[in-house]
Amino acid sequence: MAAPALKDLPKVAETLKSQLESFDTEKLKNANTQEKIILPTAEDVAAEKTQKSLFAGIESFNPSKLKHTETQEKNPLPDKEAIEKEKEKNDFIAGIENFDSKKLKHTETCEKNPLPTKEIIEEEKRG
Numbered sequence: 001m002a003a004p005a006l007k008d009l010p011k012v013a014e015t016l017k018s019q020l021e022s023f024d025t026e027k028l029k030n031a032n033t034q035e036k037i038i039l040p041t042a043e044d045v046a047a048e049k050t051q052k053s054l055f056a057g058i059e060s061f062n063p064s065k066l067k068h069t070e071t072q073e074k075n076p077l078p079d080k081e082a083i084e085k086e087k088e089k090n091d092f093i094a095g096i097e098n099f100d101s102k103k104l105k106h107t108e109t110c111e112k113n114p115l116p117t118k119e120i121i122e123e124e125k126r127g
Helices: 014-021 042-058 079-098 118-126
Strands: none
Touching: none
């Protein structure tokens, strides 16, 4: 890769150029740099080794060693009788909810339990 030509380089403003040229590095404060490389702890290394051994075990697993099993269904579907009973119940409830009261005939109420007369009340008081 060749260096760019002088004409291709960006132009710097004269004021900035003069400031950069007159800058005194002696005015900078001295600072110590510290590299902080954090090494993994023994627990991290052990956890990673355990994880790698688990992955290796999964990758090398042979599914042909598995035994065939029969699955038993523990939540069977309801039988036909239960379905019919539930359907009858739902139809009955739907019939009640959708009942048309306009189809009823008008009736007159007749009271069959009349009040006792004064004579009957007097007899009960005596007896």
